[in-house]
Amino acid sequence: MHDEKILKVLRDRPGEYVSSDELCKDADISRAAIWKRMESLREEGYEIEASPHLGYRLVASPDSLIPDEIKWKLDTRILGKEVIAYKKVDSTNDVAYSLAEKGMKEGLVIIAEEQAAGKGRLGRKWASPPKGGIYMSCILRPDIMPNEISRITLLAAVAVAKAIREFSGLSAMIKWPNDILINGKKVCGILTEMKAEADAVGFIILGIGINVNTSRADLPKVGTSLKEEMSRSGRGEKLSRVGLARKLIESLEHEYASLKKRGFGPIIEEWKSFSDIIGSRVKVMTHSRTFEGQAHDIDQDGSLVVRRERGQMEKVSSGDVVIME
């Protein structure tokens, strides 16, 4: 575990050297302990310059999903005030779910560099290789009914699409209900799980997996990563995962606050602006049947309304929908 106090002192004076005397005083440690602490920070990937006369200077922070890095200047009031990070975990959703069952409060974020058993919708898997992904889950305790959970799912899709757009400039689109695509390829999946009574939601776990700097070789066939798409558009840069994670948490909180304040209507409108499904000819596949029609609208429950051949409307709240070319 690195020393949060030392980091804070160095960060508070960006680009500047901080003398050993000041470090001892401000970070409340003994002179003898400084060197060891600096070494352990370097092991975590922090670049720290030392000068015999001037002291220490923070040159660069690692792009690791370290709680202090994510929380640094995080502009939220609820989400991410507490972050627990893992190098590797079976499923961040499962960890968050079990903590929520023990009473952990709204806003806790579980984040991991790798998942051994990442979960997708409807019992599917979510490939979660190390080196490049963000796998995170968040505890929410909204005052909604179980039949309103799709609102949280669609809200999350909007928040992720906006965060990716603002952070990378890439044109992230939403595929119903909540996949995020770039140039038609999946870059992010969202899994919403809940514990609920018949007429009250206990908690919701919102899980988000994003391929950020993941290499082509580590991706599933139908998937892509932000880095791959950046390089396709001539910008071969890696993105800061810490920066994106922070952006994402802020974006989620923004949409979540909007839901509480202004209801679901504005979120549906934003969702539609990031999707080209409305008006398109679609094929719907649920576990029990398959049919075609024209995507007509998203209703107040978050269901897709599809117009069948003879004009009759069908609500689709589960399964998969593809746009027919």
Next chain:
Amino acid sequence: MHDEKILKVLRDRPGEYVSSDELCKDADISRAAIWKRMESLREEGYEIEASPHLGYRLVASPDSLIPDEIKWKLDTRILGKEVIAYKKVDSTNDVAYSLAEKGMKEGLVIIAEEQAAGKGRLGRKWASPPKGGIYMSCILRPDIMPNEISRITLLAAVAVAKAIREFSGLSAMIKWPNDILINGKKVCGILTEMKAEADAVGFIILGIGINVNTSRADLPKVGTSLKEEMSRSGRGEKLSRVGLARKLIESLEHEYASLKKRGFGPIIEEWKSFSDIIGSRVKVMTHSRTFEGQAHDIDQDGSLVVRRERGQMEKVSSGDVVIME
């Protein structure tokens, strides 16, 4: 743990003596072990007569919630094929929930003589004193959407009301959504909990607490027990809790099979036949507001439809409803 094989041999020949030789052979035990096994059965409350010449005879079984007793002649194919019993547990719903999370299959019943932290709807408590109650929870894995969970709740209310009526002859009524009343007093509460994704139910835990032989002194003010109501109607008998538990499991399976086969319509009709709410003037109290109106119908989601003063209809899917006298 008692010996299931010995019990089976004795039960298979009701009223008859079974010789030691036959017991050894049929129950596959040594002659030397018989006496000890009989003693342990007697400790559990079984009355067993022994005759030096004739052998052993089962006179009476205890009215304890012992899995073998409940499963004895239980006429079901899914529910209660496996029963786990506790003398005392915090909450049968919590035990069932955590087993379901570990993958335990549909139909498992958790039953207890006493709950230290029995749960009711909306975070309320359910008084669960020892000596007289049935506290049980069952794992269901129906192929429904999260917004259909109320169907399971209403189904359970119907199953419980029918089981109590058939078993005791008492006129059990349903109070929306799922309390069971006798002479206007609560005798049973139902708590349905689920783990779900946005568009798929993982599992449902159906919890049922019934005051069967519970004494007046152990009951909450607004509650009653079947024994109390039997004695009010001049029949001062205790009821067999084992028999009622068995009846209840069979009744639940019957309604559950009906839901799968014929849909929710017939269950709504049965629900209505056990309720006097439809047509009555009601006061609705949800967590956010209170209003009055006339109960108009139960809709396909299991929501109560209330007609307000100016004729507008409101769906009520949470909270409490009382009939105005």
